[in-house]
Amino acid sequence: MTKFEELGLQDSLLRAIQDMGFETPSEVQEKAIPLLLSEETDIVALAQTGTGKTAAFGFPLIQKINADSRTTQGLILSPTRELCLQITNELKSYSKYENINVVAIYGGASITDQAKQVKKGAQIVVATPGRMQDMINRRMVDITKIEYCVLDEADEMLNMGFYEDITSILSHTPEDKSTWLFSATMPREVSVIAQEFMFEPKEITVGSRNSGSDSVRHEFYAVSGRDRYLALKRLADANPDIFSVVFCRTKRDTQSVAEKLIEDGYSAGALHGDLSQNQRDLVMKSFRTRQIQMLVATDVAARGIDVDDITHVINYQLPDEVETYTHRSGRTGRAGKKGVSMVIVTKSEMRKIKSVERKIQKKFEQKNIPTGIEICQIQLFHLANKIHNTEANEQVNEYLPKIMEIFDDTSKEELIKRMVSVEFNRFYNYYKNKRDLNQPKGNNEDRGSRGKSNEHSTRYFINVGSKDGYDWMRLKDFLKETLSLGRDDVYKVDVKESFSFFNTDNDKKEQVLAHFTDFKVDGRFVNVEESTNSGGGGGRRRRDRDGGGRRRRDGGGNGGDRRRSRRSENKSSSNGGRRRRSDNGGGNERFRGRSRRK
């Protein structure tokens, strides 16, 4: 096994490493450090989260910095304030035996204070792209003489839309600097950066490209969209010692899931961008100290999280980007521990599981949401073990004789029975009559939502679509809000180019239709009508899709008229869709529908 001493690091760094308690270099460190120390080269290093990338660039950077000069020589760009501070702190401890100033530059704090620190002489600047750009514009920082530029978590930065900022920042740096790019994954956007801004970069890959960490098991659970929250609760209840991050897509979902969990008695907390920095710090502190067992977070807010021992990552919803999934699941299975990444999906999202599988080159295991009775069993044994392993408190001794008297007439067996019942009753009473949440498995997974009863549900047509800026989430949010409906009252939202479909339960029908009489948004009538396509599961979805494709071919037309003609077409295409399905088989038709929409 290679030792830190063999990598070419100077004594002061080796001493700092010893102080930090690092014993052997991680793989990415072992590969990157000697290379960066011995050559002036650009590199692209790909390694999972938690593999020690900070030190992989941090040690060589510190060693290469000239401490006698006050010029800014190294720039590190990182996606979030949290990471920025984390890197800064790490670099400070690496360089404790050197005279090097590391200054953090990030949004949400006083820019003048940061400028002052830079002015004092910052050999290394660690910055988020937005604030960095800002300070460059205000001439508060000079990066025209840097020798090293590190792009840390490059994929995250690009995910977050920092491409423009990064290219603009790089344009202020010297041509002949070395660029070190670190990333957990290698999406196309990252290779673009590597191609455009780097010169013959050496590549370091730890583990296989894009693959999730081996210590993480991937599971998915298929439920009806309206049962997401109940499913989440069951997953938590079936894992009594859970210490997890629950990822939601929107701030609003994040907040409301956390609130519901708290209401339902879980130790949960929300972490998202609408909270003040102070609130976020508090939540993170409670999480780190395990006062919070379930941290419900958005992807952006969770980026800085560096907490080991997370047992489960729960994808309350799947993210849009497969890369994001990799980051989510990388929060668990760190530091040699095992972790589980669970995904709650609806039937219509199942194909996304396939594309994640392809990307991470790992198979998901489809698991069942535990039934009420299974949860009761798990909790019962958990409780029994807990009692068995509890260290007795000597303080109770003086009361023991009296207590023994109380139990004088009770056998050991009876006593145990009653003892576990005390807590068990809570679960039992909650779960005793609860239904199975699992979606019935059809013989073909891709069959859409077959099996879900449709008698209780109404399908609507609405004359807004993707060209009005809606995707299914936005449209769902819009509908929930204008109709003052609950989280799960609007479902099966299917957005086409200029119109969309959605469902509610029948009992909401009057309310929905009444609300959208003479309803205008931005001066335009938004019209909702009951769709004729309220028929059976999988077939219906496919017909909708087919309608979309057909419409495109005919093109043309204007305004309301166009809409009407499209609609009636969509109606008639219902039959076409059905006919063709039996002619050609489902897969074929789906493929055509999709490619046509492009």
Ligand code: ADP
């Ligand atoms: P990454 O940037 O790859 O996600 P980090 O650099 O944040 O990972 O490191 C993850 C954790 O591992 C940190 O707590 C860091 O202090 C620790 N660490 C890094 N290198 C080593 C090492 N060689 N030995 C022990 N711990 C390490």
Ligand code: MG
């Ligand atoms: Mg990192």
